[in-house]
Structures are given as C-alpha cells and as structure tokens.
Amino acid sequence: MFNKVEPKQLEQLSKRDRYLVESFHAVYRRDRRRQPHNGARKLPEPTEAQLREMLRFLQKKGVNINSIKELNHELRKVGQLLRDYDIWSSRGSPLAEPLENLNPDTGDYFESPELVDRSELERLEKLEQNELYEFLNQGVIDVLDEAIAQGLQEHIASVKKRPKYAPLAKKIIPAFRLLYSQSMSLRKIAEALGMGNQSKASRVLEPQKLLNQVRYLSLDKFYQLLLDKFQGVIEQERLSNNPDALREINQAIQDFVDAKVFEEAVAEINRSKNRSLNSLYAQRLRCHLENLEKRA
Incomplete structure (x- = not known):
C-alpha cells in the first residue's frame, strides 16, 4: 500500500503519519528499486536493518519511536488507514465488514495483519530487551x-x-x-x-x-x-x-x-x-x- 500511495491519500494523514510514509519510501522503496525484480507479486518484509534506518530517519524529523516493534505497529496502522481510504474511495462509503477479514495480499501490500512475522518480532523484541539491559x-x-x-x-x-x-x-x-x-x-x-x-x-x-x-x-x-x-x-x-x-x-x-x-x-x-x-x-x-x- 505504501508503494502506490497518492497525494490525495497523504492529505488525509496527520503530519506524523506522513513522516512514517516518507521513512518507508526513503528506505524500503529505495532498496527495492536497487534490486532486480523477479516477478513475485508478494513483496518481502522490511529487514531489521531497514527498520532501524527508518527509526533514524524519523528521529531527524522529530518523530520519536523507541523500538522496532513500536515502529512496526505504527506502520501497520498507517497502512490500514491507507487501505481504508483506497477501499472507501472505490466503494463510496466505509466498509461494513471488519477490516481484519480483508485479504490485502496484492502486489504492493504487506501480508496482513503483520508487517513482520510474529517469530521475527519476538526475536527483535528479545534483542532490544537485551540491548536495553x-x-x-x-x-x-x-x-x-x-x-x-x-x-x-x-x-x-x-x-x-x-x-x-x-x-x-x-x-x-x-x-x-x-x-x-x-x-x-x-x-x-x-x-x-x-x-x-x-x-x-x-x-x-x-x-x-x-x-x-x-x-x-x-x-x-x-x-x-x-x-x-x-x-x-x-x-x-x-x-x-x-x-x-x-x-x-x-x-x-x-x-x-x-x-x-x-x-x-x-x-x-x-x-x-x-x-x-x-x-x-x-x-x-x-x-x-x-x-x-x-x-x-
């Protein structure tokens, strides 16, 4: 969803959320453009290094997010907002069914509901806890x-x-x-x-x-x-x-x-x-x- 966001969609977001989208574009989309395309529709998840670089990008913008887990949650929330807007625009009204039941597995979408799989999140969380300790x-x-x-x-x-x-x-x-x-x-x-x-x-x-x-x-x-x-x-x-x-x-x-x-x-x-x-x-x-x- 982040990769095909339009200016009209960005206008619906808060300043903080727009910075989150910018951080994603500055890091993830940049790296994707440098890599050869293999024709796969499902995009790989952000790596730990990419998420950490996004955190540094956001800090320079005055957006303080203290962990990869928190960043993942914020990105997921913004991604859902963008999906909502995309669907509402095409249907003319908000969805009646729960958003959790949607299958956003299209070319530019992350796998729902996680940007990073749970085992990876647990590993990163444990790593961050050790680093904090x-x-x-x-x-x-x-x-x-x-x-x-x-x-x-x-x-x-x-x-x-x-x-x-x-x-x-x-x-x-x-x-x-x-x-x-x-x-x-x-x-x-x-x-x-x-x-x-x-x-x-x-x-x-x-x-x-x-x-x-x-x-x-x-x-x-x-x-x-x-x-x-x-x-x-x-x-x-x-x-x-x-x-x-x-x-x-x-x-x-x-x-x-x-x-x-x-x-x-x-x-x-x-x-x-x-x-x-x-x-x-x-x-x-x-x-x-x-x-x-x-x-x-």
Missing part, C-alpha cells in the same frame, strides 16, 4: 564513575575550606584507599596517616556523607542519561501534566540505581564488625582511587 547496566557504571570523581573532588574542596581540617585534606585519598582496599578501621587509619585520632579522621573523611553525595549525583546523571536516550517518552509524560506518571518514572529510576549500587553500599558501610567492602560502589571507588594514585 546492557545499556542500563553500563549506564549505571558510567554515571557512578562520574559521580565518584565529582563527589570526591567536591568533598576534598569542602575540607580545604575548613581551617581546622584543611591540613588533612591531602590525606583523604590515601585514607579512603585504606578504608576501601584494606577495610581498615578509622582508628587505625588515623594512626597510620597521622590524622590525630578516630574522631578527627571521621570528621575529615565522612564516608557516609560522601556516599550520600555520590548517590545524589548518580541519580541526577542517570536521569539525564535516560532523558537523552528516551527523550520522547519522558517528554510526553512531562507535557501530559500527569504528575503521577513523572513521579513513577523518577521512583523507578531511584529504585533501579539503589538496587544496583547503593543498597549494598549503605549496608556494608554501616557494619561495625567483619566489614567487607565489595559493593559496586566500593569497587568503582577503589578503581578511581587507584587511577588517582597512578597519575600522582
């Missing part, structure tokens, strides 16, 4: 690394502004290395680094405060990461004036980041005995401290 997990690590670097830098700067503790600011990095690499107590850290006593070391390091600051920064950075990736979805909720929907998104982000990083980090730092610091937060903090030592 990898994106989220890697995204958490990336924003955590950024938050640790920023949080630690801000913490040291804050200590330097306190005259009583400013001379100890240079001991913060080695002190955190002893805490997170050797699970050394604050009392032993104070003795090893000449920080006075446990109380003074605690007021200089404030590991719980640093953890809270890194969490705050991580949530903010992760939200921005998702906003950049799924701008259309989040923006729709924002413009819908639905505060509950936005709260649910924010809560889901917070729950995900806490489950991945901070629940374990808080639990381990609050243990007074047999403390083993192996949370993701502890691992990434150790990595950052080691990199700082190498650059020193």
Whole structure:
C-alpha cells in the first residue's frame, strides 16, 4: 500500500503519519528499486536493518519511536488507514465488514495483519530487551564513575575550606584507599596517616556523607542519561501534566540505581564488625582511587 500511495491519500494523514510514509519510501522503496525484480507479486518484509534506518530517519524529523516493534505497529496502522481510504474511495462509503477479514495480499501490500512475522518480532523484541539491559547496566557504571570523581573532588574542596581540617585534606585519598582496599578501621587509619585520632579522621573523611553525595549525583546523571536516550517518552509524560506518571518514572529510576549500587553500599558501610567492602560502589571507588594514585 505504501508503494502506490497518492497525494490525495497523504492529505488525509496527520503530519506524523506522513513522516512514517516518507521513512518507508526513503528506505524500503529505495532498496527495492536497487534490486532486480523477479516477478513475485508478494513483496518481502522490511529487514531489521531497514527498520532501524527508518527509526533514524524519523528521529531527524522529530518523530520519536523507541523500538522496532513500536515502529512496526505504527506502520501497520498507517497502512490500514491507507487501505481504508483506497477501499472507501472505490466503494463510496466505509466498509461494513471488519477490516481484519480483508485479504490485502496484492502486489504492493504487506501480508496482513503483520508487517513482520510474529517469530521475527519476538526475536527483535528479545534483542532490544537485551540491548536495553546492557545499556542500563553500563549506564549505571558510567554515571557512578562520574559521580565518584565529582563527589570526591567536591568533598576534598569542602575540607580545604575548613581551617581546622584543611591540613588533612591531602590525606583523604590515601585514607579512603585504606578504608576501601584494606577495610581498615578509622582508628587505625588515623594512626597510620597521622590524622590525630578516630574522631578527627571521621570528621575529615565522612564516608557516609560522601556516599550520600555520590548517590545524589548518580541519580541526577542517570536521569539525564535516560532523558537523552528516551527523550520522547519522558517528554510526553512531562507535557501530559500527569504528575503521577513523572513521579513513577523518577521512583523507578531511584529504585533501579539503589538496587544496583547503593543498597549494598549503605549496608556494608554501616557494619561495625567483619566489614567487607565489595559493593559496586566500593569497587568503582577503589578503581578511581587507584587511577588517582597512578597519575600522582
């Protein structure tokens, strides 16, 4: 249906739907013209690569569709609208029978009701779920690394502004290395680094405060990461004036980041005995401290 759409039919579509037709023409029809015709009446279905290229085309037009499955649904819907218009034009009135009973298997039609067969859709959906899972997990690590670097830098700067503790600011990095690499107590850290006593070391390091600051920064950075990736979805909720929907998104982000990083980090730092610091937060903090030592 897309291949023989007429200007009069396009006029009946919304701007968004016209862009969908344009994306199909720009990708699928272009590729068909480059291929030799074998005389088959039934056209092959769009490939995964073609669907992804259509998504990129639509993004440039300001149309945000987040998955191949969603694109397939949108194309199918527009295709049905075009078929409706074609049939109504020839009959002079809408059809009385359900559209699902039509057999659109003609030269330029996709096989109804699917643009892509169900097994292929399931495969693509699973692939996209895996890609999303990898994106989220890697995204958490990336924003955590950024938050640790920023949080630690801000913490040291804050200590330097306190005259009583400013001379100890240079001991913060080695002190955190002893805490997170050797699970050394604050009392032993104070003795090893000449920080006075446990109380003074605690007021200089404030590991719980640093953890809270890194969490705050991580949530903010992760939200921005998702906003950049799924701008259309989040923006729709924002413009819908639905505060509950936005709260649910924010809560889901917070729950995900806490489950991945901070629940374990808080639990381990609050243990007074047999403390083993192996949370993701502890691992990434150790990595950052080691990199700082190498650059020193």
